[in-house]
Structure formats: structure tokens, C-alpha cells
Amino acid sequence: MRSLRASEEMMTNRFPKQVDRSTLIQLNGVTKKFGSFEALKPIDLSIREGEFVSVVGPSGCGKSTLLKLVAGLAPISDGELLLAGKKISGPQTDVGIVFQSSVLLAWRNIIDNILLQAEMRNMNKAEARSRAEALIAMAGLQGFEKKYPWQLSGGMQQRASICRALLHDPQVLLMDEPFGALDAMTREKMNVELQRIWLESRKTVLLITHSIPEAVYLSDRVVVMSERPGSIAAIYDIDLPRPRDLSVMASTQFASYTKTIRQHFYAQGSLDDH
Amino acid sequence: MRSINSPIVRPVLLVLFLVLVWDLAIRLFDIPAYLIPAPIDVAVQMYAQWPMLLAETIPTLQATIGGFLLSVVIGVPLAMLIAYSRTIESYVYPLLVFSQSIPKVAIAPLFVVWFGFGLFPKVIVAFLLGFFPIVVSTVLGFKSLESDMIDLAKSMGSTKLKMFYKISLPNALPAIFASMKVSITLAVVGAVVGEFVGSNSGIGYVLQRANGNFDLPLMFSALIILSLMGVLLFVIIDIAEKLMLPWHISNRLATAGAH
Ligand SMILES: Nc1ncnc2c1ncn2[C@@H]1O[C@H](COP(=O)(O)OP(=O)(O)OP(=O)(O)O)[C@@H](O)[C@H]1O
Ligand SMILES: [Mg+2]
Numbered sequence: 001m002r003s004l005r006a007s008e009e010m011m012t013n014r015f016p017k018q019v020d021r022s023t024l025i026q027l028n029g030v031t032k033k034f035g036s037f038e039a040l041k042p043i044d045l046s047i048r049e050g051e052f053v054s055v056v057g058p059s060g061c062g063k064s065t066l067l068k069l070v071a072g073l074a075p076i077s078d079g080e081l082l083l084a085g086k087k088i089s090g091p092q093t094d095v096g097i098v099f100q101s102s103v104l105l106a107w108r109n110i111i112d113n114i115l116l117q118a119e120m121r122n123m124n125k126a127e128a129r130s131r132a133e134a135l136i137a138m139a140g141l142q143g144f145e146k147k148y149p150w151q152l153s154g155g156m157q158q159r160a161s162i163c164r165a166l167l168h169d170p171q172v173l174l175m176d177e178p179f180g181a182l183d184a185m186t187r188e189k190m191n192v193e194l195q196r197i198w199l200e201s202r203k204t205v206l207l208i209t210h211s212i213p214e215a216v217y218l219s220d221r222v223v224v225m226s227e228r229p230g231s232i233a234a235i236y237d238i239d240l241p242r243p244r245d246l247s248v249m250a251s252t253q254f255a256s257y258t259k260t261i262r263q264h265f266y267a268q269g270s271l272d273d274h
Numbered sequence: 275m276r277s278i279n280s281p282i283v284r285p286v287l288l289v290l291f292l293v294l295v296w297d298l299a300i301r302l303f304d305i306p307a308y309l310i311p312a313p314i315d316v317a318v319q320m321y322a323q324w325p326m327l328l329a330e331t332i333p334t335l336q337a338t339i340g341g342f343l344l345s346v347v348i349g350v351p352l353a354m355l356i357a358y359s360r361t362i363e364s365y366v367y368p369l370l371v372f373s374q375s376i377p378k379v380a381i382a383p384l385f386v387v388w389f390g391f392g393l394f395p396k397v398i399v400a401f402l403l404g405f406f407p408i409v410v411s412t413v414l415g416f417k418s419l420e421s422d423m424i425d426l427a428k429s430m431g432s433t434k435l436k437m438f439y440k441i442s443l444p445n446a447l448p449a450i451f452a453s454m455k456v457s458i459t460l461a462v463v464g465a466v467v468g469e470f471v472g473s474n475s476g477i478g479y480v481l482q483r484a485n486g487n488f489d490l491p492l493m494f495s496a497l498i499i500l501s502l503m504g505v506l507l508f509v510i511i512d513i514a515e516k517l518m519l520p521w522h523i524s525n526r527l528a529t530a531g532a533h
Contacts, residue, residue: 068425073425073428091429092429093429097425097426099422099426101420101422103420103422105444105445106522106523107519107521107522117430119436119440120427121430148521150521150523
């Protein structure tokens with residue numbers, strides 16, 4: 001009974017208030033077409049400053065496309081896309097991006113890969129280096145600074161790419177299935193770590209994931225997208241106290257969230273279990 | 275056992291074995307010396323003619339290196355233009371492929387008519403043979419950048435120039451080196467072809483003269499020198515590659531072993 005009530009409450013939260021004083025990213029009827037192919041139906045979504053928002057949806061529904069639009073890496077076809085009240089045109093630079101693959105440069109060792117961010121932005125060298133070292137320590141990569149990407153495991157490479165995305169202390173963190181290639185245990189550790197980073201820095205995070213538990217565990221809100229052409233099927237507020245311990249995953253409240261979200265995909269069955 | 279496994283010893287062993295087979299085959303099947311000379315005859319002739327052979331190696335080497343350098347200097351920038359501009363690609367690429375189907379041997383005499391008997395026509399032929407693989411492979415190298423990497427660089431606010439020399443160029447280097455190895459061996463062929471059609475110096479000229487005199491041991495000597503030259507130039511590029519690209523997948527085993 002309780003879970004039913006919980007999901008009813010969540011449904012009332014499906015459409016958040018359109019105008020919010022601290023709204024950072026605002027999508028009003030944003031669409032995306034590749035030629036005549038409609039990848040995204042009109043999307044309305046607003047993300048508040050410091051909010052952690054996850055997007056789940058079946059493969060090919062346009063999640064990566066949505067992230068690229070927000071990053072300014074692809075132009076929108078219609079609608080309005082605002083970042084801090086300004087229209088996004090062209091690549092955004094006050095963002096950190098993490099892709100599904102770590103895209104590290106093979107000829108640079110780990111610390112130099114992280115410092116690429118600093119070189120591209122002409123940051124102060126000494127400051128950038130000490131910040132990189134701090135991030136490396138945070139990510140548990142000490143001792144691997146001088147190693148090349150191929151000498152690291154997939155999980156370590158991904159941690160390095162997260163360090164690179166954080167080096168310039170961006171306002172917005174955009175992540176496209178960053179933990180998709182990791183085993184379940186490493187993934188949970190990374191989730192805990194990511195939550196800690198977010199709690200400390202209160203960045204605005206847009207996380208795309210195939211894992212419903214991951215989305216629920218980390219997010220303030222979970223956006224559920226529907227099959228092609230992509231559109232928003234529902235948005236759920238996740239009302240779990242922070243900081244969240246991994247044991248929260250065993251709670252009935254957590255289970256009711258994942259169950260409700262999973263129901264969107266019964267027909268497709270295309271999402272991973274954690 | 276260790277010495278047998280060294281990368282230099284193995285090919286030498288194979289060559290010794292082949293020389294042995296060569297010698298045995300001549301004895302076994304009674305092959306006359308005017309068809310295939312015995313290894314010892316070749317060795318004797320090579321020793322006798324050594325100063326001349328060495329002197330004639332120099333112009334061939336010059337033509338080869340000249341043609342090769344020209345291939346790199348023209349091929350790599352051309353490949354960059356092709357990789358970055360669809361328009362240039364659509365104009366130039368078909369023409370390049372077409373130019374490759376013209377037999378170089380057939381047009382080599384033309385260069386002699388135009389440029390005389392000196393070094394230049396040989397360099398041109400060596401260049402014509404050497405530069406196509408460089409263009410093809412370098413274009414591929416510049417185009418094989420992950421789109422996520424490009425997006426990432428854009429989000430870092432990278433300028434086009436920084437993107438080029440920090441990301442695109444290093445990314446293309448392995449392909450460039452691979453093509454240089456093909457190019458240098460083809461440049462040797464080109465230099466010799468150039469010497470065949472119009473020259474009074476070089477190993478190609480020695481080869482032609484020996485052919486006319488039915489001096490098979492000298493011919494074989496010249497061939498051996500050409501092969502050695504090709505191998506030597508190849509090895510030099512290979513070493514340069516290993517020094518410059520220790521990170522590349524093809525060089526990783528070597529660095530791991532050196533630890
Ligand atoms: N550059 C492009 N040109 C043409 N079509 C594209 C392009 N990028 C994406 N698409 C199409 O848009 C749709 C959405 O792609 P997208 O990569 O956003 O999906 P996704 O939700 O991220 O999928 P996955 O979960 O598998 O990563 C797909 O049908 C894809 O074929
Ligand atoms: Mg995707």
C-alpha cells in the first residue's frame with residue numbers, strides 16, 4: 001500500500017514549476033532532427049542550480065543527443081535552450097564532460113591527460129598541477145600519475161577522465177553513461193564517490209545512465225525517456241535523505257522508486273539491472 | 275639461447291640458410307653460372323668491385339632520400355588538406371588515384387627529356403612512387419579521431435590550432451610512420467627505375483651495365499646492395515618511430531620488455 005501511495009505522490013511531481021529563480025538549464029520545446037529523422041520530440045525540462053538530475057531511457061531514445069544539445073556540441077532544431085538565462089549557441093566551456101569511453105590520449109600519461117584540460121584553457125600551470133594531484137588522490141589513482149592509459153584498468157581510466165572533467169571546477173557536469181563499462185562493485189564505489197564530490201561541490205549534474213538503481217541512488221530527480229523518437233515520459237523526485245549510504249538501496253522506499261521507474265520499461269525490457 | 279632470440283640474429287640466420295639453399299640448389303641441379311651464379315662468385319665479384327659499388331651507391335641513396343623527403347614534405351600537408359576539407363578531397367583525391375595508375379616506368383624517360391641526366395629526374399620518379407602511400411595513410415590517420423575526443427576538446431574551448439597539434443597530429447603520427455616505411459622502400463625502387471631509363475651513375479646504372487655484359491655476379495652484387503639499402507633505411511625509420519611513439523600499441527611490447 002505504501003509503495004502505491006509513494007508513487008502517487010511522485011506522479012504529482014511529474015511536471016515541475018516552469019519558472020524557478022535558480023534555474024540553470026532550461027529546455028523549452030527543444031527538438032532535434034537529423035535530416036528528416038526525428039531524434040527528440042519537444043522536450044521541456046528545467047534543471048536547477050546544484051541539482052543532480054539523471055536521465056534513463058531505452059537505447060537509441062536520444063539521451064546522448066540530449067546531452068550533446070545541452071553541451072552545445074550539436075545545434076537544436078527547434079525550441080529554446082537556455083543556460084543561466086542565455087541561449088546556448090556553440091560549445092559550452094563552463095562544463096565538464098565524461099563520456100561512456102574514457103577518451104584518454106594514448107600518448108599522454110594520466111596526469112598529462114588530466115592536464116590537457118588546463119592546457120586548452122591556459123590555466124595557471126602550477127595551480128592546475130596541484131589541483132590535478134588532489135583530484136588524483138580523491139579518485140584513488142595515486143602512484144599511477146606517470147602511467148599510460150593502456151597500463152590502467154577500464155575503471156581507472158574512467159576515474160581519470162572524471163578527474164579531467166573536474167579539473168577546471170566547472171559549474172555543470174555532464175556525464176553520458178560514465179560507469180557503463182564498470183563491474184557492479186566498482187560501479188557502486190564510483191557512485192558513492194560521485195555523491196561525495198557532488199555534496200562537496202554542489203555542481204549541477206546531468207547524468208545519463210542505463211541503471212535505474214544508480215539513477216535513484218544519486219539523483220534529486222530522475223527523468224524517464226520513452227522509446228524513439230525520444231520524449232520525456234515522466235520525471236520523479238527522489239526524496240531520500242542525503243548523504244545516502246549504499247544501504248539505502250535495501251530500503252522499501254528505494255525499492256518503490258526503482259519499481260515505479262522500471263514499470264515504464266516492462267514492454268521494452270531494455271534496461272540493465274544494476 | 276638468448277642470442278638466437280635477438281631480433282637481429284634471426285633474420286641473419288634466415289639469410290645464411292637461404293644462401294646455403296642457393297648454393298646447394300646450384301650444385302644439386304647443375305644450374306649453369308650464366309643463369310644463376312654461385313654465392314661464392316657473387317662474393318668474389320662484390321669484393322673486387324667494392325670501391326666502385328660503394329661509390330655508385332651514393333647517387334642512388336641521394337635520389338632515394340631526396341624522393342622520400344619530397345614525398346613526406348608534400349604528401350603529409352596534402353593529406354592534411356584532404357582530411358580537413360571535403361572540397362579539396364573531392365577535387366584532389368580522384369586525381370591522385372588516377373595519377374597512380376600511370377606506369378611510372380613509362381613516363382620516366384619524359385623526365386630525362388625535361389630535366390637531363392642528373393639527380394633530379396631520379397628524385398622525381400622516387401617521389402612519384404613514394405608519396406601516394408603517405409597521402410592515403412596520413413589522410414586515414416587524421417580522419418581516425420574519435421568524435422567524442424573532438425567534442426571534448428571543443429568543450430575545453432580548444433582553438434583549432436591547439437586541437438591540431440595537441441590532438442590530431444599526434445593521433446595521426448602512427449599512420450604517418452607506417453606509411454613512411456612503405457614509402458622509403460618504394461623510393462628505392464623509384465630511384466633505380468630513374469637510373470634505368472636515363473643515368474650514367476648509381477646502382478641502377480650498374481645493374482643495367484652488368485646486365486648488358488652478362489656479368490651475373492655483379493648484377494647480384496648490385497641487387498644485394500639495393501636490398502641492404504632498403505633494409506637499412508627501413509630500420510632507421512623504424513627506430514625513429516620507436517623513439518618518438520613509445521606509447522603506440524605496436525611498440526608497447528618492446529618498452530615493456532625494456533623495463
Ligand atoms: N549524428 C547523427 N546523425 C544521424 N542520426 C543520429 C546521430 N546521432 C544520433 N542519431 C540517431 O538519434 C537517435 C538517438 O541517438 P542517441 O545516441 O542519442 O541515443 P541514446 O539514447 O544515447 O542511446 P544509447 O543508450 O544506446 O547510448 C538514434 O536513433 C541515432 O541513430
Ligand atoms: Mg548514448
